[in-house]
Structure formats: C-alpha cells, structure tokens
Amino acid sequence: MPTQRVTPKERSAVRTLLRLWPYVRPVRTRLLAAASVAIVASCVGLVIPLVLKWLVDGPVADRDPAGVWLGALYVLLLGIAEAVLFGIRRWLVARPLSRVEADMRADLYRHLQRLPVAFHDRWASGQLLSRGTTDLMLLRQFLAFPLTFLLVNGVTIVVGVIIMLAQDATLGLVILGPGIPVVVMCAVFERRYSQVARRAQDQVGDLTTVVEESVLGIRIIKGFGRHRSQARAFGELSRTLRGTELEKARLLAWIWAVIVTLPEVAIGAALVLGTVRVANGDLSAGTLVAFLSIALALRWPVDSIGFLLAISQEAATATDRFFEVMDEEPETEGPGGPGGRSPKSEDSGLRFQGVRFRYPDAPSGSPPVLDHIDLHIRPGETMALVGATGSGKTTLTALIPRLHELSSGRITLDGLDITAMSRQELRSEVAVAFEEPTLFSASVGENVLMGAPDTAGEQDLERALGIAQAGFAYSLPQGTRTQVGEQGLSLSGGQRQRLALARAVVGRPRFLVLDDPLSALDVHTEAAVEAALRRVLDGTTALVVAHRPSTVLLADRVALLSGGRIAAVGTHQELLRTNAEYAHLMSGDPGHGEDREEAR
CATH class of the missing domain: 3.40.50.300 (P-loop containing nucleotide triphosphate hydrolases)
Structure with a gap:
C-alpha cells in the first residue's frame, strides 16, 4: 500500500505546537506550577555564586574559619533546596502528561473509527500506527522536559546575564559577544532539522508497515520462500532510516559544536581579562569567582539550546503528523442527501x-x-x-x-x-x-x-x-x-x-x-x-x-x-x-x- 505523505511546507514550530493547547489546557495549572518551581530552582542555583563572592571577599580574605563554615553551610542548603525543587517539578508533571498522552491517543483512535473506508484505503497502516505510538510518546516527552526547560533556561539565561552585568559590565559584554552568531546558527539549524526530522518520522511509519505486513503475512512469506526478499526490503528501509538519523546526528553535532565552542571561548576571554584586572586591583577576586561561577552555571542552559530546539522540531513534526489525521473529515452521521420516506407501496x-x-x-x-x-x-x-x-x-x-x-x-x-x-x-x-x-x-x-x-x-x-x-x-x-x-x-x-x-x-x-x-x-x-x-x-x-x-x-x-x-x-x-x-x-x-x- 502506498504511504500517505504530506509535502513539507514552511511552517512555524510555535504555531504548530500551539495546536496542542486543547489537550494541555486541563493540566495547565500543574504545568505552570512545575515551570515556576523549576525557574525558582534555577534562580536558587544562581544565588550560590553570590554566596561564593561573599565567601571569597569576606571570610576567606579575612582568614575567618567560622565565616568559611557558615558560607559552606549556605552553599549546601542552597544546593539541597535546588535539588528538592527540581524533584517537585518532576512530580508535578508526571501524572498530568500521562493523561494528555492517553487523551490524544483515545481521540486519535476514535477519529480513525469514524473516518471513511476511502481514507483507510489511502493510508498505510504503519503510518497510522506510528502516529498513535511513537509520535504521541515523543509529544509527552516534549511536554514533560523540553517545553518546560525552554522557558526555564530562557529565564535563567536572562537572570544570569543581568547578574553578570551588575557584577561587571565589561566582562558581561565579553560573555555576550557570541550571542548574535549563535542566534543566527540556531535559526538555520531549526529550518534544516525540521525537514530531516519529518523525513525520519515518515520512514519510521514505512518501516512499521513492513513489519506489520510481514507478521500478518508470515504464512505467505514462508509458503513462497520470500523471507529473503522481505528481509532485503526491510534492510533497505532500515538503511534509509539509518542514513536519515545520521543526518540528524550530523546537524546536531554541528549546532552543538557552535553552541559549545563560542561560549567557551568567551568564558576563556573573560577569565584572562578578569585575572589581569584582579592583578591590577581593578576587580575583586570574589567578583571574578562569582562572575565565572555564574558563567559556568549558564553553560548547561546555553549548551542545551541545540538539544531543546531539536526535540521541539521533532515534537512540532509529530504534532503535524497527528493533526494530518485528525483534520481528515469523518463520516457524516446524517441526515444528508435528499432523505425522506417514500410511500411503502412503492419503495x-x-x-x-x-x-x-x-x-x-x-x-x-x-x-x-x-x-x-x-x-x-x-x-x-x-x-x-x-x-x-x-x-x-x-x-x-x-x-x-x-x-x-x-x-x-x-x-x-x-x-x-x-x-x-x-x-x-x-x-x-x-x-x-x-x-x-x-x-x-x-x-x-x-x-x-x-x-x-x-x-x-x-x-x-x-x-x-x-x-x-x-x-x-x-x-x-x-x-x-x-x-x-x-x-x-x-x-x-x-x-x-x-x-x-x-x-x-x-x-x-x-x-x-x-x-x-x-x-x-x-x-x-x-x-x-x-x-x-x-x-x-x-x-x-x-x-x-x-x-x-x-x-x-x-x-x-x-x-x-x-x-x-x-x-x-x-x-x-x-x-x-x-x-x-x-x-x-x-x-x-x-x-x-x-x-x-x-x-x-
């Protein structure tokens, strides 16, 4: 059976993902609570460098052991609070997102039952199966982690940059230097990755179709000795999918290299400049330690941009594939057509x-x-x-x-x-x-x-x-x-x-x-x-x-x-x-x- 395909077209990932809102709306309170808790946890993590600044410029510089132990206790308590808050976030999202996935799967199944036979004649069963399993699982994972952390990491980066600029504007501008090229590279990556992700998900559907048909037709395959030809067909599709997945990996490697390398170079430059200024007496050692601690704390939010963009594009593609089926017109329940009852004697x-x-x-x-x-x-x-x-x-x-x-x-x-x-x-x-x-x-x-x-x-x-x-x-x-x-x-x-x-x-x-x-x-x-x-x-x-x-x-x-x-x-x-x-x-x-x- 030929695979039903939709020609990729320019589309906004954000606009596509907004179509999930009717399913997310019933659990929006817990999701917002989870995002708020995660933001607080990240901000707690950004307070630790400020404690380190106080610790270096105060008790360490004054050789005060009691103050050092007090500062260490503050850092420990802040670390525990951050870990507990992230645990609460995880607990908040687990149950409602399982419900979202279950609701979407149930709606898809009900809709498939209401679609006309002509629709099922056109679509390969494996394509429908992959939409009801792999795609929905991907959407649940997106809602559970990337969606939250796109917001959390964005807020963390903004807050962290404000704190760094408040500590020292010159070093802050050095750190912000790679921002523009990273944004441009991310825009290029997003466009290319969305096309490859769609191709990969369609190929998963093709592979699922072959597996399903081979299992259901195993008597024919064995009866006519066609196991080798079926294995070749499966192998060819597997190799095609592998090639597409490798292309995705290459794109991820490329964007990750850019996102990791440029900020690391900026941190190195800030370290050299900051050390010179500390030596010249223009900057306190505590301020440099706090500044670099904040910069290092922002490494994960910045490094994760490529990963989060990739998952978001795959989720947008999965959303497209889900709604391609849901947008199909179901059978009308009637009345329709001329209707009416003719005289019993005739009809x-x-x-x-x-x-x-x-x-x-x-x-x-x-x-x-x-x-x-x-x-x-x-x-x-x-x-x-x-x-x-x-x-x-x-x-x-x-x-x-x-x-x-x-x-x-x-x-x-x-x-x-x-x-x-x-x-x-x-x-x-x-x-x-x-x-x-x-x-x-x-x-x-x-x-x-x-x-x-x-x-x-x-x-x-x-x-x-x-x-x-x-x-x-x-x-x-x-x-x-x-x-x-x-x-x-x-x-x-x-x-x-x-x-x-x-x-x-x-x-x-x-x-x-x-x-x-x-x-x-x-x-x-x-x-x-x-x-x-x-x-x-x-x-x-x-x-x-x-x-x-x-x-x-x-x-x-x-x-x-x-x-x-x-x-x-x-x-x-x-x-x-x-x-x-x-x-x-x-x-x-x-x-x-x-x-x-x-x-x-």
Whole structure:
C-alpha cells in the first residue's frame, strides 16, 4: 500500500505546537506550577555564586574559619533546596502528561473509527500506527522536559546575564559577544532539522508497515520462500532510516559544536581579562569567582539550546503528523442527501435508484465503477447478485452500510433514504458478511457477538453458531471462550468464514448483505449452511453475492451485474434460458467475458 505523505511546507514550530493547547489546557495549572518551581530552582542555583563572592571577599580574605563554615553551610542548603525543587517539578508533571498522552491517543483512535473506508484505503497502516505510538510518546516527552526547560533556561539565561552585568559590565559584554552568531546558527539549524526530522518520522511509519505486513503475512512469506526478499526490503528501509538519523546526528553535532565552542571561548576571554584586572586591583577576586561561577552555571542552559530546539522540531513534526489525521473529515452521521420516506407501496424493501459510484481518488475522466444502478429487492425477498470478476459486486454491497458514499442516486430501506439515517441506526438495520472474514484478537464468542446488541447472550450465540454450522467452536480448548489469535489465523479459512456468517446473523437484522459467504466451505458444510440459511432468509430482505449455482439457488431472484450496470433481473431458470452471459457464468466457462481489473 502506498504511504500517505504530506509535502513539507514552511511552517512555524510555535504555531504548530500551539495546536496542542486543547489537550494541555486541563493540566495547565500543574504545568505552570512545575515551570515556576523549576525557574525558582534555577534562580536558587544562581544565588550560590553570590554566596561564593561573599565567601571569597569576606571570610576567606579575612582568614575567618567560622565565616568559611557558615558560607559552606549556605552553599549546601542552597544546593539541597535546588535539588528538592527540581524533584517537585518532576512530580508535578508526571501524572498530568500521562493523561494528555492517553487523551490524544483515545481521540486519535476514535477519529480513525469514524473516518471513511476511502481514507483507510489511502493510508498505510504503519503510518497510522506510528502516529498513535511513537509520535504521541515523543509529544509527552516534549511536554514533560523540553517545553518546560525552554522557558526555564530562557529565564535563567536572562537572570544570569543581568547578574553578570551588575557584577561587571565589561566582562558581561565579553560573555555576550557570541550571542548574535549563535542566534543566527540556531535559526538555520531549526529550518534544516525540521525537514530531516519529518523525513525520519515518515520512514519510521514505512518501516512499521513492513513489519506489520510481514507478521500478518508470515504464512505467505514462508509458503513462497520470500523471507529473503522481505528481509532485503526491510534492510533497505532500515538503511534509509539509518542514513536519515545520521543526518540528524550530523546537524546536531554541528549546532552543538557552535553552541559549545563560542561560549567557551568567551568564558576563556573573560577569565584572562578578569585575572589581569584582579592583578591590577581593578576587580575583586570574589567578583571574578562569582562572575565565572555564574558563567559556568549558564553553560548547561546555553549548551542545551541545540538539544531543546531539536526535540521541539521533532515534537512540532509529530504534532503535524497527528493533526494530518485528525483534520481528515469523518463520516457524516446524517441526515444528508435528499432523505425522506417514500410511500411503502412503492419503495418498501431495499431499492437502488440511479446509483452511480466512482472512487474519490480515481483519475479524472475514468468511468465510474457503478453507473445508473436501478434495482428493487422486495420485503422478505432474497436476491442473488452475480457478475464477472471486476464487475463491481463487492463495491455495490459496500454502498448499503455506507462504507462508501454514493456519487449520485439514492438507496432506500423501506422507503427511507440511507443518507437520512445515522450510521449507527443504519448499521443496526443492515448486517454484512464479507468474503474475506476478519476476526479480532478476542474469543470466539466475542467475535460473533460483535454483530449483536449489547443485550445479546448465550442463546443468541448458540443460534448464530448453529445457523453458520460453526459447532466446531464448542470443541476448541476453551469452547467459545477460546482466543482465536490475531486475524483468526489459528482457524482455517472455512472456520473463519462460518464465524463471520454467524456474526452477520446473530443480531437478527432486517436487511442482510452477504458477499459470497460460502466460498471457503466444502460441499457438505455448504449444503448444511444453505439449509440453515434458508430459514434465516425467510422473512429477511437479503442481497447475496454469489458465484456458485448452489448459492444462487438460495435466492428468489437473480440480478446480473455487467460492466457496472444491472444487465438483467429474473429467476435463475429464466436467466439461464434468456441470458448468454449469465449462462456462461453459471457454467464456469473461463473463456467468457473480458479480462478486467478487479474492482475494489
């Protein structure tokens, strides 16, 4: 599946990160308290050099041992206070930021459930997975440390510079000399690093996709001996990601070299100049000690600028990636479209009226998958839908529960336009069993009862398993409580298909859509399932995609779909006599029909 990418564009990291405010707002009090405590802690640290100045110019110069011990006690107490305050800051941010991450992850998951199928068709699953895990973890780390210390270190640098200038303006200006080139270098670094960080995070998504597909498709990989080619693909993506990470490291090394070297040179120059002035009597030794202590105390706030900028850019990129998904339009809950209820005498049952469908991402000018579909399935009637591969059968069935939205036309259930119904209401009326059954990492019973209201119980489960001839569930190690494993791969294809069929019928739906539900069953099981299905379909309005004559015989009438249009409607026997294409399809003649690309 191709990776969904967004072309990097010029954007402000600050403006991007401000989008996190709705999530941060509920915990803003604790975050502000944590930042305030950290600022106080840093300022306490800046008081220590002033104590050292007093200590050198006073008790040390006067050879006063009691004063020296008193000064040492002051320094110790200030150091303990600084450590305690930083511990309090850590305690303040831990719990609320875990909540922020959890809230964002929950919102992302809920939003993914509400996005249309067309969105999931476009996006690689690994890209979505990396946004819900790696990116959100990065945002939590940013809010916990870099965000606070961007503020704390900024305040610390300003306060420290003011104190240094107050101690000696000349030495202060020497220390401030590298400020302008450092700011320019940081601006250049920020722009370059943001692009590389985005590329790296997208590549993590690509790598996650390959790992996920390899795990889910391990039987295919082993069955066809493709482990080496998969390993090569994985290795190539890993090397690409490694190269990008090394590029990030080079940029960090470059900015760190600038940020560390220039201030160190300035401190060295201040030391030489200050020593000369102390020797000349223009400056006290205590003032020089205090000045250099403050300059050294500011080394970490200054040295961390590159690191904090890098983390901030990665957080801004993660925020971009998160909101790329959150900004996608979810499925509308209705009502929408023409809506309204038609007279029961005309429109009861399931009716397609002038239905036309083209995939949203289809090339401009390409023909629609379905064009001018008119079909009426009367109340309690079962209609089989037959057509060659690629004729659009699966797409047609997906329109009924609104997995895809019509391009034009309307579909009604008992006269009510499906776009006038909420999706929850619509999907409680219509049950679907797909040709490719999907099971979840849950028990057999939980998988089946997903198709029923919350009030459903063991009796409903037993009935559905009986209809689907899925009695094998009771012979599993823990019966219907047996965990089927990821994608249900611990079961055979026929077993998975029967459980999917049971899931479709367990809720006793008024409308049933079955997409070739018996394709993986053996002849004897198929016959037993068909016998049970006849009882279920009696009184249920149903549309059944069929390839086998035995499945077609379940239906009251048959609709032939050809080239995206309904070519004929009638009973099985009528179409056999009057329609050559239908007769060829039922005879299994491989030479009939055009070779078409499989419709999605």
